[in-house]
Amino acid sequence: MKLPAGFRKWLAFGTGVGIEVRGSDLYVCISRIRPSGTRILGAAIIPQFRSRPATEWGKEYATFLRKHSAGHLAAVVLLPRNEVIVRQILIPGVTGRELEAAVRFQVDTLHPYEEEDAVYTAARISDTPAVVVGITRREVLDQYLNLFAEAGIRVASFSFSAAVIHSAVRLISAPPASGFLALYPSVEGVEAYGESEARPLFSALFPGDGQRAAALAAAELRLPDVSVTDLTELLPAPVNVHLDNPEQRAALKSHALAYAAALAGACPRLLALPANFLPEPLRSSSSRWIYVPTVALATSLALLLVALSLEGAYNRRRYLEALQTEIHKLEPQLRRAADLEKAVERDRARAKQLDDFRKRSKDDMDVLLELTRILAPPVWVNALEITRTTVHIGGEADQAAPLIKLLDNSKLLENSEFTMPLMRTSGGEVFRIRAQREFPPKEDGSK
Helix, strand or coil: CCCCHHHHHHHCCEEEEEEEEECCEEEEEEEEEECCEEEEEEEEEECCCCCCCHHHHHHHHHHHHHHCCCCCCCEEEECCHHHCEEEEEECCCCCHHHHHHHHHHHHHHCCCCCHHHEEEEEEECCCCCEEEEEEEEHHHHHHHHHHHHHHCCCEEEEECHHHHHHHHCCCCCCCCCCCEEEEEEECCEEEEEEECCCCCCEEEEECCCHHHHHHHHHHHHCCCCCCEEEHHHHCCCECCCCCCCHHHHHHHHHCHHHHHHHHHHHCCCCCCCCCCCCCHHHCCCCCCCCHHHHHHHHHHHHHHHHHHHHHHHHHHHHHHHHHHHHHHHHHHHHHHHHHHHHHHHHHHHHHHHHHHHHHHHHHHHHHHHHHHHHCCCCCEEEEEEECCCEEEEEEEECCCCHHHHHHHCCCCEEEEEECCCCEECCCCEEEEEEEEECCCCCCCCCC
């Protein structure tokens, strides 16, 4: 069943481990895929696995998985391309239930091995009548099966490169509809993978250089103007790998097939071609039950947090309501207290004003008494005006000039001055004097 690319993207959810058998080394990659993109959790190379004890490199593999919290995952192992025959056959009008029988009817014509020596796996290519068939020798499969079992590596699938590449390039986005051709260097030569309208899936291993491989592959795909692309450009770009960094780009390129296998293993349901040489009873599955306690605890914690937040909000609302009720009850008393305070302030201001007015008469009488003492006979006064700030004096004296000093020496007067020139008469000198009043300090220190 072919799913739309946009819908497939939201089903792309999981974590997988891919292992590529390349010569004497194992290339391992752990990847995680989400609808938002892919991420490489770790990549490693296990060298010389054929000549070393299986328990030794199996321990390295297990340590690597535990380091990245992936010890529960079963791996998708890619058999070497030179040990797998990839064929494409057309079976139109055959339903899914009848596909196995139809492939079994034709598989003997697709390989040179004896019938009991061949192991095959087949998968329909999307919704086309084309079926991709992978064939390997039973001896090869048993060899790797025993080797990985001895190393303690749990294997979910023994597959081949064409199947995982076809699946990986469609997990997040759709490949070019017009067709494409990708080359990938291999120990035995150059591996080519391509798609076109004529060949929904093409995979072959060519000895020699890439130029000859590109020409032969383009001819098989019937794509005369095809431009050869790098396999890493077809696969989903990991969000944690910077392709503009030469070192990271080279590392991704060296683990491209292992990365594709990990992506195919992360999303096996509906999204990946079910091409698996391993018999179903021998397949290990990535246990998803280990997530049940985590999910249950996370769900309980989320419910508890929600309940606590709701309880807190409820209690705060009730507290605010009770507080508002008490405030409403006390508001009349607060208003009465405020009114009483204002009335007290008004009465206090009036009392002060009365006290000031009462003291004013006494202050004026003190000034008058002081003037009587200073302006003793033969000085006589015929005009006197006392205000709150100044005193105006008019009169005659034998000598008027000394009066200024006498007035300034008083504790109640200061800054005395004549307001008109002195006039000599038969009786003495006529004067007009203005003096500033000086009030004694009050008990609080102010005047």
